[in-house]
Amino acid sequence: MAGEKPSTAEHEKTMKSKKGRVTRSSVSSKSSRKDSLKWGNALKADDDPFALFAGGEEGGFLSLEEIDESEYGFIGGATELVGDEFERPVSRKLRKRKRKSVDEDLGGEGGEERKEEDGKSKKKRKKKKQKKKESSSKGSEESKEGLVEGTVQDIVPVVLDAPMDNDVKEDTKDDLLLAEDEFYAWKELRLHPLLMKSIHHLRFKEPTPIQKACIPAAAHQGKDVIGAAETGSGKTLAFGLPILQRLLEEREKAARFIEGEVKAAEEVIRGGPLRALIVTPTRELALQVSDHLKSAARFTHFQVLPIVGGMSTEKQERLLKRRPEIIVGTPGRLWELMSRGDVHLVELHSLSFFVLDEADRMIEHGHFHELQSIIDMLPTSSTSADSSSLCKTIPSVQRKKRQTFVFSATISLSDNFRKKLKRGLTAPKTATTGGLSSIETLSERAGMRADAAIVDLTNASIMADKLEESFIECNEDDKEAYLYYILSVHGHGRTIVFCTSIAALRRISSIMNILGIKAWSLHAQMQQRARLKAMDRFRGNENAVLIATDVAARGLDFPGIRTVVHYQLPHSAEVYIHRSGRTARASADGCSIALISPNDKTKFSTLCRSLSKESLKCFPVDNSYMPEVMKRLSLARQIDKISRNNSQETAKKRYERVAESVGLDLEEDGSEDERVHAHKQKKLSSAHLKKLQQELNDHLSKPLQPKSFSYRFLAGAGISPLLQKQLEELSKKPPVSKTNSKEKRPGLVVIGQDCLEPLQALRTSGREVSVTGEKAREMRKTAENLKRKRREEKKSAREQRRKKNKSQKEAMK
Numbered sequence: 001m002a003g004e005k006p007s008t009a010e011h012e013k014t015m016k017s018k019k020g021r022v023t024r025s026s027v028s029s030k031s032s033r034k035d036s037l038k039w040g041n042a043l044k045a046d047d048d049p050f051a052l053f054a055g056g057e058e059g060g061f062l063s064l065e066e067i068d069e070s071e072y073g074f075i076g077g078a079t080e081l082v083g084d085e086f087e088r089p090v091s092r093k094l095r096k097r098k099r100k101s102v103d104e105d106l107g108g109e110g111g112e113e114r115k116e117e118d119g120k121s122k123k124k125r126k127k128k129k130q131k132k133k134e135s136s137s138k139g140s141e142e143s144k145e146g147l148v149e150g151t152v153q154d155i156v157p158v159v160l161d162a163p164m165d166n167d168v169k170e171d172t173k174d175d176l177l178l179a180e181d182e183f184y185a186w187k188e189l190r191l192h193p194l195l196m197k198s199i200h201h202l203r204f205k206e207p208t209p210i211q212k213a214c215i216p217a218a219a220h221q222g223k224d225v226i227g228a229a230e231t232g233s234g235k236t237l238a239f240g241l242p243i244l245q246r247l248l249e250e251r252e253k254a255a256r257f258i259e260g261e262v263k264a265a266e267e268v269i270r271g272g273p274l275r276a277l278i279v280t281p282t283r284e285l286a287l288q289v290s291d292h293l294k295s296a297a298r299f300t301h302f303q304v305l306p307i308v309g310g311m312s313t314e315k316q317e318r319l320l321k322r323r324p325e326i327i328v329g330t331p332g333r334l335w336e337l338m339s340r341g342d343v344h345l346v347e348l349h350s351l352s353f354f355v356l357d358e359a360d361r362m363i364e365h366g367h368f369h370e371l372q373s374i375i376d377m378l379p380t381s382s383t384s385a386d387s388s389s390l391c392k393t394i395p396s397v398q399r400k401k402r403q404t405f406v407f408s409a410t411i412s413l414s415d416n417f418r419k420k421l422k423r424g425l426t427a428p429k430t431a432t433t434g435g436l437s438s439i440e441t442l443s444e445r446a447g448m449r450a451d452a453a454i455v456d457l458t459n460a461s462i463m464a465d466k467l468e469e470s471f472i473e474c475n476e477d478d479k480e481a482y483l484y485y486i487l488s489v490h491g492h493g494r495t496i497v498f499c500t501s502i503a504a505l506r507r508i509s510s511i512m513n514i515l516g517i518k519a520w521s522l523h524a525q526m527q528q529r530a531r532l533k534a535m536d537r538f539r540g541n542e543n544a545v546l547i548a549t550d551v552a553a554r555g556l557d558f559p560g561i562r563t564v565v566h567y568q569l570p571h572s573a574e575v576y577i578h579r580s581g582r583t584a585r586a587s588a589d590g591c592s593i594a595l596i597s598p599n600d601k602t603k604f605s606t607l608c609r610s611l612s613k614e615s616l617k618c619f620p621v622d623n624s625y626m627p628e629v630m631k632r633l634s635l636a637r638q639i640d641k642i643s644r645n646n647s648q649e650t651a652k653k654r655y656e657r658v659a660e661s662v663g664l665d666l667e668e669d670g671s672e673d674e675r676v677h678a679h680k681q682k683k684l685s686s687a688h689l690k691k692l693q694q695e696l697n698d699h700l701s702k703p704l705q706p707k708s709f710s711y712r713f714l715a716g717a718g719i720s721p722l723l724q725k726q727l728e729e730l731s732k733k734p735p736v737s738k739t740n741s742k743e744k745r746p747g748l749v750v751i752g753q754d755c756l757e758p759l760q761a762l763r764t765s766g767r768e769v770s771v772t773g774e775k776a777r778e779m780r781k782t783a784e785n786l787k788r789k790r791r792e793e794k795k796s797a798r799e800q801r802r803k804k805n806k807s808q809k810e811a812m813k
């Protein structure tokens with residue numbers, strides 16, 4: 001820690017000088033003076049002294065959606081660069097555009113209200129500005145007197161070893177002590193104060209085991225790392241923090257080195273060549289990792305840029321011109337831009353980190369040819385070290401070798417992995433021909449060193465500790481019914497339903513929506529914008545349902561998913577692990593339910609065997625609900641069928657209209673009689689559709705209840721809005737007259753139904769069942785052994801009796 005103090009103090013000075021509050025000369029005083037001029041406006045505009053470096057409140061996938069449409073910037077280092085100027089982290093314009101897009105999503109509703117709001121908020125902003133002006137002048141007076149509030153210490157007391165300002169108030173001191181205790185576990189990782197500050201912001205009280213194991217090796221010993229740990233264990237920061245740590249250290253070194261050279265220092269601050277390239281298998285994951293790194297880098301003003309498919313290439317090229325230090329991308333788009341010769345992506349001489357997230361997915365099915373090409377573009381480690389002298393921005397600061405990180409929850413390495421790596425080192429790079437068939441080949445080809453730290457924290461089952469797995473046996477045709485049962489009887493908490501085929505996904509999401517369960521879809525055939533929107537909506541509602549293909553199986557970190565349903569089984573045990581790992585993340589709990597049809601049985605028992613599971617809990621299903629579930633489902637299926645036919649008709653009509661408008665002659669469909677008949681049929685089917693919808697609505701207006709449920713009595717605890725409404729309606733009705741016996745009894749319904757979350761239901765009444773069949777085989781064997789033993793005993797007893805009789809008879813003679 002001793003070695004850290006000067007840098008901490010220096011950093012402190014730099015920050016203060018940037019705020020314009022401290023005028024003493026420091027290492028960075030020249031540059032900061034110039035910078036403070038540029039940043040002056042931004043600083044005045046915000047209360048938080050660190051807001052300049054922060055991403056503001058924006059983040060998550062809504063802001064990512066904006067990437068497609070707007071001038072998205074680098075929020076990671078959080079500074080948005082426009083032209084040559086530093087602007088406020090996330091501009092008001094961006095926020096406004098975001099609001100506009102939300103309005104558009106809502107079909108333009110609320111536009112007027114928005115205008116009104118805008119007017120009000122303008123006034124508010126004016127008032128705020130006025131206030132800030134007053135307070136900043138007050139603040140500068142205070143600072144003159146030595147009364148500085150809202151300094152670095154206020155925000156991250158723990159991390160800054162510099163002494164606290166004497167004028168910090170007593171109560172704040174108590175908070176600081178508390179914070180110091182709370183974040184103590186991070187101290188031994190010796191991270192840069194700016195990183196500790198963001199960790200404090202993220203409220204991560206202690207590092208996760210994988211972070212504890214990887215950060216010292218990667219950040220302080222400069223090692224390559226192969227990291228494996230359960231899903232949701234914080235692997236992103238396990239590689240992200242070492243990257244930021246080293247970049248910060250190098251930047252400080254460079255700043256010391258070029259002391260006095262304002263221009264060079266500015267260049268260093270603005271970013272030069274690419275320093276870290278992170279590759280992930282899916283677009284959504286790349287965006288998420290980039291978002292995560294941005295939040296970790298929010299006080300460093302390093303730039304993090306996602307480069308993924310489905311978004312404008314031109315825009316990405318424009319943004320690459322701003323030379324972000326860190327790029328997170330998917331192989332396809334990265335390679336596309338590299339092949340186009342994008343300077344920032346092909347000049348990799350200063351690349352210090354190459355990261356493969358979800359590395360085992362990269363080698364699956366061999367469809368990552370681009371990854372091979374990217375890896376082949378990387379300079380060999382020795383070249384990269386030598387050529388650091390080519391780097392224009394930090395001319396003489398000697399950089400360390402490139403580090404390679406390979407991470408996943410499901411990595412299997414052979415016993416002689418190190419030997420292979422060593423062999424790889426002695427052989428020239430071109431000798432490794434062929435595809436990236438294994439993690440070993442992949443790591444070796446990426447230049448991993450033989451002394452790489454191998455951190456494998458996966459347990460025997462490879463599943464998250466607090467995940468409870470279960471299954472429901474049912475017919476293929478009944479899967480929809482059981483899904484509806486889970487979502488309606490236990491529909492509490494965010495749920496993700498996995499399918500393997502897009503056709504199945506479309507069908508069940510349509511049926512669930514007809515049944516009144518708002519379900520979002522996510523699959524690879526959707527437009528990128530729609531994919532991000534679905535994810536955003538899913539994040540936004542804590543009881544939302546997402547029906548997804550395996551595009552969402554890996555890495556995606558939705559907060560608080562309570563249940564994962566495997567509607568169709570995945571193709572491999574690894575995918576099952578990753579899918580199930582969307583719940584029970586970051587020491588939370590959760591449950592998974594697999595729907596197993598007779599056709600799935602063999603696959604399921606193979607999967608269980610490969611995960612060393614002999615038994616699994618059977619998810620409790622209350623069969624008395626099923627008649628009502630089936631009734632509703634039958635109506636929904638009929639509605640779905642008619643709606644599909646109708647939409648086919650509509651599409652056909654649209655096609656005919658377009659053809660007509662361009663003067664195309666289409667063949668007439670059948671005779672006049674047939675067309676009249678078709679028209680009649682259509683009328684009938686729309687009447688039928690109306691009737692079905694009415695019937696379904698009647699069912700849906702009542703809460704789902706078991707068959708034995710009596711609708712006559714009021715009971716239960718609490719009043720749901722539905723119950724409230726029905727009570728109100730009931731109170732408006734006149735009492736049933738005894739004389740008029742024909743009058744129907746008012747159908748009073750409803751009980752404040754307590755919805756039991758799937759995990760709770762599983763814990764209270766799930767029963768353990770053998771899944772591999774081995775237990776049953778063992779029991780059969782034991783029973784047979786017992787039977788044989790008994791037979792043999794009987795036989796020997798008979799033999800003895802016979803012998804005894806015989807000897808008695810002989811004695812009598």
Ligand SMILES: Nc1ncnc2c1ncn2[C@@H]1O[C@H](COP(=O)(O)OP(=O)(O)OP(=O)(O)O)[C@@H](O)[C@H]1O
Pocket residue numbers: 203204205206207208211229230231232233234235236237408409554555556557581585586
């Ligand atoms: N030290 C920490 N303390 C608490 N939460 C953390 C910590 N580090 C990361 N997290 C949170 O844990 C969650 C999971 O992190 P992350 O996505 O990195 O997991 P992962 O191991 O990469 O998961 P997967 O294998 O599914 O990709 C995230 O919400 C992240 O913000």
